[in-house]
Amino acid sequence: MKNxxxxxxxxxxxxxxxxxxxxEYRVITSVESTIPSGLGRSRLLSSNEGRDYxxxxxxxxxxxxxxxxxxxxxxxxxxxxxxxxxxxxxFNIGGIRFQNIVxxxxxxxxxxxxxxxxxxxxxxxxxGVESYGGKGDKxxxxxxxxxxxxxx
Numbered sequence: 001m002k003n004x005x006x007x008x009x010x011x012x013x014x015x016x017x018x019x020x021x022x023x024e025y026r027v028i029t030s031v032e033s034t035i036p037s038g039l040g041r042s043r044l045l046s047s048n049e050g051r052d053y054x055x056x057x058x059x060x061x062x063x064x065x066x067x068x069x070x071x072x073x074x075x076x077x078x079x080x081x082x083x084x085x086x087x088x089x090x091f092n093i094g095g096i097r098f099q100n101i102v103x104x105x106x107x108x109x110x111x112x113x114x115x116x117x118x119x120x121x122x123x124x125x126x127x128g129v130e131s132y133g134g135k136g137d138k139x140x141x142x143x144x145x146x147x148x149x150x151x152x
Contacts, residue, residue, distance in 0.1 A: 021151055021152075022151070022152045023149040023150065023151060023152065024149065024150060024151075024152050025123070025147060025148065025149050026046070026115075026120060026147075026148045026149075027046075027047075027145055027146070027147050027148075028044065028045070028046045028111060028115070028145070028146040028148065029044070029045045029046075029143060029144070029145050029146070030042075030043070030044045030045075030087065030104070030108055030143065030144045030146070031043050031044075031045065031087075031141055031142075031143050032087060032089070032090055032104060032141070032142045032143075032144075033089040033090060033091075033140065033141060033142075034090050034091065034129070034131060034140030034141060034142055035089070035091065035138055035139065035140050036091050036138065037091065037092070037093050038089045038091050038092040038093060038097075039089075039138075040089050040140070040141075041089070042086070042087035042088060042089050042090075042104065043084050043085060043086060043087055044083075044084075044085035044087055044107065044108060044111060045082060045083070045084055045085075046082060046083045046111075047079050047081070047082045048079075048081040048082055048083060049079055049081045049082075051077060051079065055076070056076070056077055085107060085111065087103075087104045087107060087108075088100035088101075088103050088104055090142070108146075112146065115148050118150075119150045119151075120148035120149065120150045121148060121149055121150060122146060122147075122148055123147050123148060123149045124145075124146075124147040125144060125145070125146055125147070126144070126145045126147070127142070127143065127144045127145075128142075128143050129141065129142050129143070130143075
């Protein structure tokens with residue numbers, strides 16, 4: 001009975017300790033152009049420096065006297081130290097270019113594999129698109145955010 005209670009206690013402490021470990025996160029973003037004729041730019045982006053969101057956050061309420069406005073300059077948010085990997089556009093003058101899509105997949109896979117080798121785990125993937133918005137709109141992006149995590 002003592003051994004059973006000791007084992008259960010050890011298991012419980014292990015589970016609590018595992019949940020208490022902290023993670024750090026990193027976001028890698030791919031921006032792939034969907035502009036016809038291959039006129040856009042496509043890139044894989046990753047920041048080499050961090051930002052504390054609290055420095056750029058304001059708290060607002062109905063009570064104007066209690067509002068806490070952050071007076072930071074927008075230029076302080078800008079990150080100038082980042083990696084920019086070239087990707088190919090989805091389209092060229094002839095139309096959709098499947099070889100470009102496969103080439104981008106190979107480059108993105110290489111980045112994911114490098115991150116995994118550095119101890120990062122791919123935790124989430126989110127995608128979004130800004131596409132044709134009517135006559136005269138020649139803009140279009142397909143954006144994917146790869147969110148990695150690892151133990152601190």
